[in-house]
Amino acid sequence: MDKPYFELRDLAVGYNGKPLLSHISLSLQRGGIMTLTGPNGSGKSTILKTVTRRLPAISGQILLEGEDLRFADSKAMARKMAVVLTDRIRPELLTAFDVAAAGRYPYTGSFGLLTRRDREIVLDALSQVNAADIADRDFSALSDGQRQRVLLARAIAQEPELIVLDEPTSFLDIRHKIELLEILRSMSKERGVAILMSLHEIDLASKVSDTVVCVSPDGISAFGKPEEVFSDLSVRRLYGLERGSYNASLGSIELAAPLGVPQVFVVGGGGYGIPVYRALQKAGVPFYAGILFENDLDLAVAAPLAASVVKCPAFGDLTEAHISAAKALIDASETVVDSGCPARGTNSAKAELLDYARSRGKRVVPGGASEVPS
Amino acid sequence: MNVNVKLNTARYCAVFISLFALFVLSVIWSINSGSVSIPVGEIWRMIFHKGAIERGELAADASAFNIIWKIRLPRLMLAAVLGGALSLSGFLLQTFFRNPIAGPFVLGISSGAKMFLAVVTIALSAWIPTVPVAVTVAAAFLGSMFTMMFALLFGGRLKNMSMLLVIGIMISYICSAVTDFLINFAKEADIVNLTHWSMGSFSAASWRDVKISALIVLPTFLCVFLLSKPISAYALGEGYALSLGVNVRRFRVLLILLSSVLSACVTAFAGPISFVGIAVPHICRILLKSSKPILMVPASFVCGAVFCVFCDLVARTVFSPTELSVGTVTSAIGAPIVIWLMINLKKP
Numbered sequence: 001m002d003k004p005y006f007e008l009r010d011l012a013v014g015y016n017g018k019p020l021l022s023h024i025s026l027s028l029q030r031g032g033i034m035t036l037t038g039p040n041g042s043g044k045s046t047i048l049k050t051v052t053r054r055l056p057a058i059s060g061q062i063l064l065e066g067e068d069l070r071f072a073d074s075k076a077m078a079r080k081m082a083v084v085l086t087d088r089i090r091p092e093l094l095t096a097f098d099v100a101a102a103g104r105y106p107y108t109g110s111f112g113l114l115t116r117r118d119r120e121i122v123l124d125a126l127s128q129v130n131a132a133d134i135a136d137r138d139f140s141a142l143s144d145g146q147r148q149r150v151l152l153a154r155a156i157a158q159e160p161e162l163i164v165l166d167e168p169t170s171f172l173d174i175r176h177k178i179e180l181l182e183i184l185r186s187m188s189k190e191r192g193v194a195i196l197m198s199l200h201e202i203d204l205a206s207k208v209s210d211t212v213v214c215v216s217p218d219g220i221s222a223f224g225k226p227e228e229v230f231s232d233l234s235v236r237r238l239y240g241l242e243r244g245s246y247n248a249s250l251g252s253i254e255l256a257a258p259l260g261v262p263q264v265f266v267v268g269g270g271g272y273g274i275p276v277y278r279a280l281q282k283a284g285v286p287f288y289a290g291i292l293f294e295n296d297l298d299l300a301v302a303a304p305l306a307a308s309v310v311k312c313p314a315f316g317d318l319t320e321a322h323i324s325a326a327k328a329l330i331d332a333s334e335t336v337v338d339s340g341c342p343a344r345g346t347n348s349a350k351a352e353l354l355d356y357a358r359s360r361g362k363r364v365v366p367g368g369a370s371e372v373p374s
Numbered sequence: 375m376n377v378n379v380k381l382n383t384a385r386y387c388a389v390f391i392s393l394f395a396l397f398v399l400s401v402i403w404s405i406n407s408g409s410v411s412i413p414v415g416e417i418w419r420m421i422f423h424k425g426a427i428e429r430g431e432l433a434a435d436a437s438a439f440n441i442i443w444k445i446r447l448p449r450l451m452l453a454a455v456l457g458g459a460l461s462l463s464g465f466l467l468q469t470f471f472r473n474p475i476a477g478p479f480v481l482g483i484s485s486g487a488k489m490f491l492a493v494v495t496i497a498l499s500a501w502i503p504t505v506p507v508a509v510t511v512a513a514a515f516l517g518s519m520f521t522m523m524f525a526l527l528f529g530g531r532l533k534n535m536s537m538l539l540v541i542g543i544m545i546s547y548i549c550s551a552v553t554d555f556l557i558n559f560a561k562e563a564d565i566v567n568l569t570h571w572s573m574g575s576f577s578a579a580s581w582r583d584v585k586i587s588a589l590i591v592l593p594t595f596l597c598v599f600l601l602s603k604p605i606s607a608y609a610l611g612e613g614y615a616l617s618l619g620v621n622v623r624r625f626r627v628l629l630i631l632l633s634s635v636l637s638a639c640v641t642a643f644a645g646p647i648s649f650v651g652i653a654v655p656h657i658c659r660i661l662l663k664s665s666k667p668i669l670m671v672p673a674s675f676v677c678g679a680v681f682c683v684f685c686d687l688v689a690r691t692v693f694s695p696t697e698l699s700v701g702t703v704t705s706a707i708g709a710p711i712v713i714w715l716m717i718n719l720k721k722p
Binding site for chain 2: 053074076082085094098105106
């Protein structure tokens, strides 16, 4: 392994000389994406502010190519590190092009006049973020998504080796979030730019990052590849999730299961049950679910939302024990919801369960949000 | 894109050419008008053959010659230099505070200068009848710096720009209160100068005033112009400026110093002249359709010069022989412009 491109060594960060977080040691290679994630107020931004020299480090070192940032020449540093901040800037009468062109600052002469090459670089940066068409528009009249892209273009025009982004997805809708992260991904993989950012969304963080860093108020609680760091439990602990849950393999978040004694049993499977589980959760109706194989998509949602789920091992056989467990739960319910999944093959037990429910005088209703019993 | 770059260049050229043309026009008009009417040909002869007339080689009416050379020209030059300084100072303060209505007058800098001047005038009146110009400038300068520092002290702590304006106004009131208090206990004769000064006027300008103020203002203008690159980076906010390699702390100190020097110079020589500092940078932004400092710095300066020369012309001619204070005219013309701009700037 080479010497890391960017390194934090036993860094302590905080305000007014009081450390908020200490003993931060991280390293980042060229072309790597490192994401700081963690609850609000944990100190992600404080770390990034210290890295970008808006706050003095309380102790420890920040090294860029082995050079301590404190002693580095700020002009030379500007050619290596670019930032995208959360500050909402409102410049007057500047076009998107002008804002992006500010990235050329470290390269222009003493009057900041752009050469033809500078212009080309700025235009290229704008087209990389799909903002070439809005180059002439007034920056303050752009939407949040457009602004964020132009600010990223500004950072790209700075031709840095490291881009630091503080919550770059904050004001963006899902499409623009994905677009932005795609751009970062290609910047890192194609141009070898190192990326250090903070993200709220752990699901996105796990998908875009090479390394994730969990920042909790007590310090860095975990550091490594997303699949190593994010387990269902570690995320719950990091964010102090007492209600609700996180699914590491899907990167999805579920709200808390409704409380109470269930009166509803959902016969699901193959993803058919998911809308029913969600609808019941929203209506605040506690429910049972079954019989689900452990590799069934339904289970990822049913497990956190249902009061109890009758599960069967993946690739295993459905036994009498499972069926009688499900029948016991049906006995305890008043209503049985048929999610509509086909009763074929491994799922043939479904027909048996529905027949059983009818024979015991339970109300059997088809699934779908509108027919959900309450 | 390239087409647009050319279009903008055409606009910038047009703005600068018309500003210079307006400047020349207002200068000519200004020399030609006054309570004593002097034929145009005579004026030009006096200006371009000054040496010959002084040596007695050419004949000229001595009183007309004096009016042109000792009254109208220095007054005109002073108005131009100080007008430029005032609007440049306004531009710097608007940049610094990121607030469109920041200006020397709003932030209480003028009243700070007035308070210091009052203290000095009254304190010295026991020993000397007229306060020397150097002392006036120094007092006004110290006063400006004093209020500026106060505004900054609170502004830095509040991190809220609208609160800063409130504080500026409060400081202004405090300074006015102190000044009024002093005036209450001063003898009428001692404060005649002060009262006259606080009206804001370019009258009684001498060539010495012009020289001193030009020596202060022009190098400061040059410094500001050389700072246009960091100013443009600062427009995106401190965080971005820092990441672009601007030494933000030093830059802020420089910005404050330069704008204080400019406003101190103006208040010292001409008294508090309102609205030029706020209105002119806005006019320039609208004209240029840009806020790039490299354009705004020279444009504000020239536009401020034109504005003040014109306002001074109005002040001394409209109700001639009664002369208005230039502050009256700048407010009467400047305030409606600011209101109009504030309403119309919101439109895309």
